[in-house]
Amino acid sequence: GQQLNQSPQSMFIQEGEDVSMNCTSSSIFNTWLWYKQDPGEGPVLLIALYKAGELTSNGRLTAQFGITRKDSFLNISASIPSDVGIYFCAGRTGGTSYGKLTFGQGTILTVHP
């Protein structure tokens, strides 16, 4: 089945540093999504990408949909303590598979003040 490989698995950074994480797949996706999950909560959508090559920003977050449709990355600039959490990428093939998301394993982000 489809699998998403997300890296790194965890990151420990200082407040103010920039962060990069990425997601790769053996299959093509038509949609890439990035979510953040805090302890005891469900994932919250950060950025949605719908076109190959698309670059989208949401405040200090920037994400790109890879041109091969098999990868995506997320950057966080000038990290702050509230960025702490688990970040997940998710892909969707679309069409009759509308709604079904395939998630990566997550990147655990720790920000030291």
Add this chain to the structure above:
Amino acid sequence: DAGVTQSPTHLIKTRGQQVTLRCSPKSGHDTVSWYQQALGQGPQFIFQYYEEEERQRGNFPDRFSGHQFPNYSSELNVNALLLGDSALYLCASSLRQIYTEAFFGQGTRLTVV
């Protein structure tokens, strides 16, 4: 405007028992998806309901079944519980007609002992 609400928040069951988890979608949403999130992993798609029918199903055994009611709320049933069914069960709702991205609930933490 209430978001996606799930009940109960926590549940402990014994192996072999049956469990029912409940989900009320975000106001105005008509589609409900269920995900299983094992500890340290990303969510895995179980199935999706729209117009009271199961529309898509992930790689889960028949012990996992669901239902959607006319008011769009949904139930997830798991029979013959195994220790490996211990996980956070997430419900996500969306509006199919305009292909909105899904909003996730806070989840139900199921522990099987």
